[in-house]
Amino acid sequence: MSGSANQNIPKKSSYDVVIIGGAMLGSSVAWFLSSNKDFNGSILVVEKDPTYEFASTSHTNSCMRQQFSAEINVRISQFAADFVKNFRDYMGGDDRVPDVPLHSYGYMYLADTNSFADVLRDNQKLQAACGAGTKIMSPEEIKRDYPFYNLDDIIAGSINLVDEGYFDGNTLFDWWKRSARENGVDYIANEVVAMTRSDSGRKVDSITLKSGEIVSCGTIVNASGPRAVLTSRMAGIEIPVEPRKRYTFIFDAEIPVDGDLPLTIDPSGVHMRSDGAYYLAGCPPDEDPAVDYEDFTQDHSIWETKAWPAIAARIPQFEAIKLVNSWAGHYAFNPFDQNAIIGPHTEVENFLFVNGFSGHGFQQSPAVGRGISELIAYGEYRSLDLTAFSFTRIEQNRPFVEKAVI
Structure with missing residues (x-):
C-alpha cells in the first residue's frame, strides 16, 4: 500500500489533481479517477482531520432511495444501488472486498x-x-x-x-480510501489555507498548505463538505453551501x-x-x-x-x-435549491465542485465520483450527464429544485 494514512507532507511539489477533502465524496473521486485506465496523472488528497470525527461521512444514516422528484437524482441512486449490490465486481473482483448488503425495506x-x-x-x-x-x-x-x-x-x-x-456506506468509503492509496493516490493530513490564481484568473495555479508547502496543481476538486465555501473563497468563488x-x-x-x-x-x-x-x-x-x-x-x-x-x-x-x-x-446544505453543485466553475476553469449535497451525499457518491473522474479524464460526462448540477444555474439564479428532501 503506497502512502501512509498519517502522512502530512506531500511527496511532490506538483500534482495533476488536488482533492480538498478526503471523506466520502473526495475519496470516491480519488478512487474512480485513479482506477480510470485513461488517466495516468498524479492525485493528492488533502484532509484536515483524517479521523473524520466531525465529517458528515461519520454522522451519516447511510440510506438510499429512488424517490426523488428529478429524473437525474433517480438515475444517480439507481447507479448507487447497482454499485452497492455489485461492490466487489466494481472494485475489480478483489477477493478482499466484502459484500455490502442493501437492506431494501x-x-x-x-x-x-x-x-x-x-x-x-x-x-x-x-x-x-x-x-x-x-x-x-x-x-x-x-x-x-x-x-x-x-x-x-x-x-x-x-x-x-x-x-x-439502508446500506453500509462506510465500507464503501474505507475501500475507496484503501484502493485509491494502492492506486498511488497520496493522502495527507493537512489543510489548504490559500490558493494562487493565474495572471488571467482563469486557473488556480497552486495551493498553500498550513504546514507551509506550496503545491502546484492542474485541477482542484472542492470536496470539503459543509466547509465548501471556505475552500471556494480561497479561489475568490462564492457558493451557497452552509452547515x-x-x-x-x-x-x-x-x-x-x-x-x-x-x-x-x-x-x-x-x-x-x-x-x-x-x-x-x-x-x-x-x-x-x-x-x-x-x-x-x-x-x-x-x-x-x-x-x-x-x-x-x-x-x-x-x-x-x-x-x-x-x-x-x-x-452540507445548499439553501439555493437543495441540490448538489457539481462540475467546473464558469471562470476559474480548473476548479471543480463536489458540494452542497443537502443530505444526499452518501447515496450520490458513486455516480458523482464516476462523473467527476470522467470530466477530468475526458473533459465530458460519459455515463450520466450531471450538467443539471452545474454552477451555471447558481450564476444565472435558476434553481434546480428537488422537492423530495428529508
Missing part, C-alpha cells in the same frame, strides 16, 4: 394534505418511467401491510421496496413492530426506520439556521418535544421506547 412517505399527496403521485409517475418500483398506497392499503401505523390523518403514502433502504444541524436518535422499543420498519417520513418532519435490533430516528430543528462549523452540541429538548411525540403519535406502540444513543451532525 423502502422509504414510506406519508401525506396528510392533498397537495403533498399530489406531489407524491407526480413523483411516482416520474420514478416509474425510470424503472423504479414506487407505488402509491391508500390508507387502507398501508394499514393492511403495515398495521402498526396510526393513519387517522393520512391521505396517501408512497413506498418503493426495490433497491431502497445545517441534523439530529439522529437510536432507540429501543419495548414492543417492536412486526417485521422491518420502512424509513418513514412523517408529515411532522421526523423520520424513523429499523436499525438492526434498534430503531433510528432523525429530524431537523424547527429553527434551522446555518450553524458554526465547530458546533455539534445537541439540543436534548428536540427528542422530548419533537421526535418522541411524533414517533409515538405515528406508531402508538412506540410510546414505550428508550433512547439508547444520539448525535448531531452537519448537512
Whole structure:
C-alpha cells in the first residue's frame, strides 16, 4: 500500500489533481479517477482531520432511495444501488472486498394534505418511467401491510421496496480510501489555507498548505463538505453551501413492530426506520439556521418535544421506547435549491465542485465520483450527464429544485 494514512507532507511539489477533502465524496473521486485506465496523472488528497470525527461521512444514516422528484437524482441512486449490490465486481473482483448488503425495506412517505399527496403521485409517475418500483398506497392499503401505523390523518403514502433502504456506506468509503492509496493516490493530513490564481484568473495555479508547502496543481476538486465555501473563497468563488444541524436518535422499543420498519417520513418532519435490533430516528430543528462549523452540541429538548411525540403519535406502540444513543451532525446544505453543485466553475476553469449535497451525499457518491473522474479524464460526462448540477444555474439564479428532501 503506497502512502501512509498519517502522512502530512506531500511527496511532490506538483500534482495533476488536488482533492480538498478526503471523506466520502473526495475519496470516491480519488478512487474512480485513479482506477480510470485513461488517466495516468498524479492525485493528492488533502484532509484536515483524517479521523473524520466531525465529517458528515461519520454522522451519516447511510440510506438510499429512488424517490426523488428529478429524473437525474433517480438515475444517480439507481447507479448507487447497482454499485452497492455489485461492490466487489466494481472494485475489480478483489477477493478482499466484502459484500455490502442493501437492506431494501423502502422509504414510506406519508401525506396528510392533498397537495403533498399530489406531489407524491407526480413523483411516482416520474420514478416509474425510470424503472423504479414506487407505488402509491391508500390508507387502507398501508394499514393492511403495515398495521402498526396510526393513519387517522393520512391521505396517501408512497413506498418503493426495490433497491431502497439502508446500506453500509462506510465500507464503501474505507475501500475507496484503501484502493485509491494502492492506486498511488497520496493522502495527507493537512489543510489548504490559500490558493494562487493565474495572471488571467482563469486557473488556480497552486495551493498553500498550513504546514507551509506550496503545491502546484492542474485541477482542484472542492470536496470539503459543509466547509465548501471556505475552500471556494480561497479561489475568490462564492457558493451557497452552509452547515445545517441534523439530529439522529437510536432507540429501543419495548414492543417492536412486526417485521422491518420502512424509513418513514412523517408529515411532522421526523423520520424513523429499523436499525438492526434498534430503531433510528432523525429530524431537523424547527429553527434551522446555518450553524458554526465547530458546533455539534445537541439540543436534548428536540427528542422530548419533537421526535418522541411524533414517533409515538405515528406508531402508538412506540410510546414505550428508550433512547439508547444520539448525535448531531452537519448537512452540507445548499439553501439555493437543495441540490448538489457539481462540475467546473464558469471562470476559474480548473476548479471543480463536489458540494452542497443537502443530505444526499452518501447515496450520490458513486455516480458523482464516476462523473467527476470522467470530466477530468475526458473533459465530458460519459455515463450520466450531471450538467443539471452545474454552477451555471447558481450564476444565472435558476434553481434546480428537488422537492423530495428529508
